[in-house]
Amino acid sequence: MHVAALLWLLQDAPKPVEKKETVLAIVGADVHTVTKGTLRAATVIIRESKIARIGANLEIPEGATKIEAKGLQLYPGWVAATASGIGAGFGGGGKIADTVDPFTLQFQLAVACGVTSVFHDDGSGRWGGGGFGKGNAALRLTPGEIDKMVWAEPAALDFSSWTRLNPVQRGETLDRFRQAREYIEKLRDFEKRRGENKLAKDEKEPQRPGGLDDHIALLRGDYRARMYASTWSQIEDVLELLDAYPSIRVVLIGAEEAWIAPEELARRNVMCVIDPRSIPRKDKMQNRPNGGTIELAAKLKKGGVKFAIVPPTPSIDTDGIAGRDLMTLPWDAGFGIRGGLDEQTALEAITITAAEIAGIGDKVGSIEEGKEADLILVNGDPFHYKTMVQKTIVAGKVVYEKEKSPFFAHVRPKAAPVSAPAPSKAEGPKPEEPKKPDEPKKP
């Protein structure tokens, strides 16, 4: 055998790479923490994939890669509370984790536009008779890597089918929830007595009823139940379920008519994923409030409902009208502002609240020490159309730089950093006076 061939025998094994802690320091940016106010011209130090320290005039550790960000704005990466077609396709019975693709154009564009985590929903099982859709995952957009790409799969159970059940099916479903609750109560009682050593002799743990795992998970709050509900009548169906089983953590998707009585949702801890631009026309033949309004976000806020904002097309659409997909996610928050929402809540709706809805609120969605370093540097007010993402950092790694990437490098290539978007004197032109739609009457 040839020497060369022999050498090859040894070649294929991956060599152990010496691992040095990577330290990144972002210096001089205005840090918009989302949860803890804004720090002007501060420093953020990132060790490996986590945010280590935030503060003014921090000493930069030796060997750290320094990013000069004077005049730029640092935000947590945007989180899309609903998305599809970014980094994963239709699961088709397999696991999403086994088909994620960190190289697609959509993936790269999403990262270039500041989206760093998404709730991927392939829609499978959504309309099944009483079933729970599990074709979803909370994905982290780590370009070129798949090992850290999946936060959780499934990240929620889709229970949209509830609003489409006929009375018989509905009764059956409620019966299953009843059995699940009985089991949970029995188990809780059993564990309590076991803790107190009060178990009867030979008493066994209550038997887990078959086929109710999803019901049990929902009642225990292990997963959120995502339910597509647009009209108030569909929302009422959901509220009815919640009145019977209040421990289910519901996220309403769509929720266009939720403005009618947001306090009813708030009272039951229902969260929403809304699109401020989705405004169904009012049906004048109905003698009850209906239709949509651009003030939906503002009214939900006023009523105490937590919500995330998504665009009309929750994916990357390279083929259609610009400004309607995840490339311009902050604009949709901007439409919420146009309808009267405050900027802080609009920001939360595409960061921390969206992360909570995707089940990753403890990891991303705000800039806090100990949280994951998924951050973006932008050159102005994020809600303004002139503002562009300059750098995207995911898991402590710079994965997009506007000047170096083919995406958007040609757009205002020499843009000087614009001044901080102090909400009162934002750099961009003032938003126009919101046009008020026909105010629907309150019930």
Place this chain on the structure above:
Amino acid sequence: MRAMLMLSLLLPAFAPPGDQYVAVKAGKIHVGTGAVIDNGVVLIKNGKIVEVGTSVRIPDGAKVIDATTDVVIPGLVNPYSASGLVAGGVAEEPKEGDGHHWEDADEMGYVEPHPKCPCPLENMLDEPADKDVPFPSFRPGGGGGGNLADQMAFDLLDPLDERFVWLQRAGYTTTGIYPGQGLFSGRMVTVKTWPGPREQMTIAKDKVVRMSFRTSTQAKDEIRRAFDAAKAFIDEEKKAEEAKKKAEEAGKNKPPETTPPPAPPPQGGPQQPPQKKKEPTDKEKVAIQILKGEVTVFIEVANAASLLHFWQVIDGYAEFKIQWVYILPADFYKVTDKLAERKVRAIAAPGIVFFEAPFTRDRISLSRELQKAGGTFAWTPVHDAFPAHEAVLSHAAEQIKFGVTRENALKALTLTAAQVMGVSDRVGSLEANKDGDLVILSGDPFASTTRLKKVLIEGNVVYEEK
């Protein structure tokens, strides 16, 4: 029957006709290892090279081929082809530009040899192909289906395939053929492109297995299941061997007359020990060989993302020295850094040059990236049809234009291709003891004006420019 008869007519051509010398006097010899010899001689004895150099004594009676104004390179080696098997063996759709000889095939998959074919097969053209004649017995009916993991391309080999003759005309003297599609798609065969009885053509038939991977939960699980089972078999085998050793030692220590050593397990084979034992399935048999490194695996990966998923799976078997050769996807430049880390051996199509990303017109040579990354690469024509084989030198020239070294370019077409298939002891370069397979060109191999003048397989001229 008729085809069988024709084949038997070919046999004398392969019989060793005594010490027969062929001497090729060349203006320039590219040995294939990187060395270049000016005004040298390649001396071939009974089909094998005996000497290459400038001071070679040409024996009396040797057939001398005068190529003193020409350039000699080793016969080209295609490591990765689906052509040359009976229809049904390859469950692949005909590729673009591949159409007409598929159309010519009758319903049994028989393809007529090229009318101008210079090889003895032309005798067959006297009569039209008789569709009622059954296949010779060596053709398994249908082929391809059922047991895919263990199917052998050798069993499906069709020496009468017209394409072998085409390959000769393009300078290819050796070709590796894979038997089918699917995750575990069978054992490849490496053959000379000189049609003849299968055994005569074949250089190797069980050195390479092929896998093909596009990421999905099912595919990942299937690999894990097969490898886990193989791992269990290997562990058991090891245990059995240890037990056997212990038993032998125990036998030595005890006086032989009192206790004869306990019956040792039968020799060899992974099916030990004999007690109630699950036999490995065909797929598991292949997986056992893969994990043991007894076979090379040609793994075709659909895209860069699949490559990441594939590594995620196989890194679980890092304790095994698996012989991977990657058939790389077009977008593998996206994972160049990882390829560098792994120092992969790869097969790439030299013709593939593409745009890096939307909105740019940056051309990237895949092979150049691999060269930069420190990997090893062989080349296969861009597809299986004749024009791709014929154009392979100009495709290689294109790669040189984009940064691949001339040396690596020639190796990728010859020696490296032979090495990845494990047949470099016989073909791939013009060195002593290797087969006398060479190509005589009118000039520099990578110049666009160069013509192919002669092709020799084992010292026989199989193609000559008219």
